[in-house]
Amino acid sequence: MSLLILHRNPLEPFPYDRWLSGYEGDVVILAARDRIEAAGEEVPAGALGRARLEVLDDFHDEALVARRALELAAEHGVRDLIAHHEADVLLAATLRERLGLPGSWSADVLPFRDKALMKQRAMLGGIEVAPHAVPRTRADASEFAARHGFPLVLKDRAGYNSIGLRIMRDAGELEDGLAAAYGAGSPRDDLLIEAYVPGRMCHVDGLVVDGRTVLVWASQYQYDLASYGTDPGARVDLTLDPGDPLTGRLTELTDRILAALRSPGGRLRDHAFHAEIFHTPDDRLVLCEIACRTGGGKVRELLEVAFGLNIGEYATRAHLGLPMPALEPTLRGGPRPEPARMAGQVLLMKRPGLVRAVPEVPTEPWVERFWLYARPGEVIPPAAGSADFLTVTIASAPSRAECERRLRSLGARLEEQTRIETGQTVEVL
Structure with missing residues (x-):
């Protein structure tokens, strides 16, 4: 009995030795070199604790990853396969289906990866989504703009981390976006265009077992996810208080979303989820999207502070039938x-240039975790996505209001202590 893990992430947030306590089989990890090195981590040679580690230089070549995963599955007698990254959950499901392994198969996962199918299923379940279309041509997108006006959002149907997402606020930005998307004019069906939904983005995270x-x-979120490349300031994300009227509304809506996307009799029985839902100025809740995996960035660690358990660990253990x-x-x-306390995080995004100074490690007793992803003297590139951080700090407090006060005060200090000199030649680290 062996477990294969597809791992397109840094290693530090995924202590598999601890997470797999009680698992008696062998463990093989197929990992992405660029994600490990981008976090400033050393790439282990051949092993990671009890697990055999194999590192691929190009995890973006899905055919290569699939081929090597199948070879490892045959070599090690793999009976379980898991993946935590959004880009890999459908591939993992497809490989399980091909190998006859337990867990979700491709039809179970596709509604959580294809944003057009996701919105179609949600609408059939009575859930509000933004007006949207799959524009095969520039003319299709222009027609949608004429009907719905600006702003508009153009994104990949299977995208993640806001990578490639464009918010187009006028006709000029629309033309620029469509020129970049359609190039010589060949039709395509991998994009989604939708009306912009105003309001604050909420996220709902959790775990499904059986x-x-x-x-x-x-x-x-107290910020716009899509502004990761232009926002140099502190970005705050907070859990909601149990008594907040939004809390119950959001969790009830998420239950309905999960029911709408799951197929009757399907195999998606044990999984984490991360939903993003707009709360509009006129008090509506509008689904943006939902994923059948844990939240990215430091959402796992934020909720661990609040609940005393790591959703990534428990999603892994649920899949394997291990105690929780x-x-x-x-x-x-x-x-x-319910959470034992409120928790939140304050983030600074990477921005291009020579790092002259970085923040000091916070020492306040309510600071739970702190990460720093650059050193003085390094030349760093711009943020490549909404989870490409310069620093992250997680804090706790008895209430959301106090947690926000602490994080905003700390964020201002972290901004003051950070100095990045622009205009330098940027080399990817």
Whole structure:
């Protein structure tokens, strides 16, 4: 019995030795070199704790990853396969299907990866989404703009981390976006255009075990995800208080979204989820998208501070049928847990230039975790996505209001202590 892990992430946030406590089989990790090195980590040689580690230079070549995964599956007698990154969940499902392995197969995962199918299923379930279309040509996109006006959003149907997402606010930006998207004019069906939804983006994260949602909580970004390349300031993300009227509305809506996207009798029974939902100025909740994996960035660690368990670890253990002690009362039929305290994170994004100074490690007792992804003297590129951070700090507090006050004060200090000199030749580290 062996487990194969497709790993397109840094290594530090995924301590598989601890997560797999009690698993008696062999473990093989097929990892992406660029994601490890981009986090400033050393690439281990051949092993990661108890696991055999194999590193690929090009994880973006899906055919190469699939071929090597199948070879490793045959070589090691793989009986389980998992993937935590959004770019790999459909490939993992396809490989399970080909090998006859337990867990979700491609038809189960596709509604969570194809944003057009996702919105179609959601609408059939009575869930509000933005007006949208799949524009095969520039003319299709221009016609949509004429009907719905500006702003508009153009993005990849299978995108993640806001990579490649364009917000087009007028006709000039529309023409620039369509010129970049369609080039010589060949039709394509991998894009989604949608009307812009105003308001604050909320995210709802949780865990499903044997088809039942056993953990769920709502948080709210205090910034625009898509501004990762232009926002030099501190970006705050916070859990919502139990008594906040939005909390129950968001979790109830997420239950409905999951029900709408799951197929009756499907194989998607044990998984984490990360939903992004707009709260509009006129108090509507509008689905942006949902994924059947944990939230990216430091959402796992943020919720670990709030709940005392890591959703990534528990999603892994649920898939393998391993004990999940912190959720035992809920698994026996009890209510879903509530957070022991509020938690939040303050982020600074990478921006291009020579790093002259970085923040000091915060010492406040309410600071739970701190990460720094650059050193003085380095020349760094711009942020490549909404999870390409310069620094991340996670803090806790008895209430959301106090947590936000702490994070904003800390964020201002981190901004002051950071100095990046622009105009330098940028080399990817």
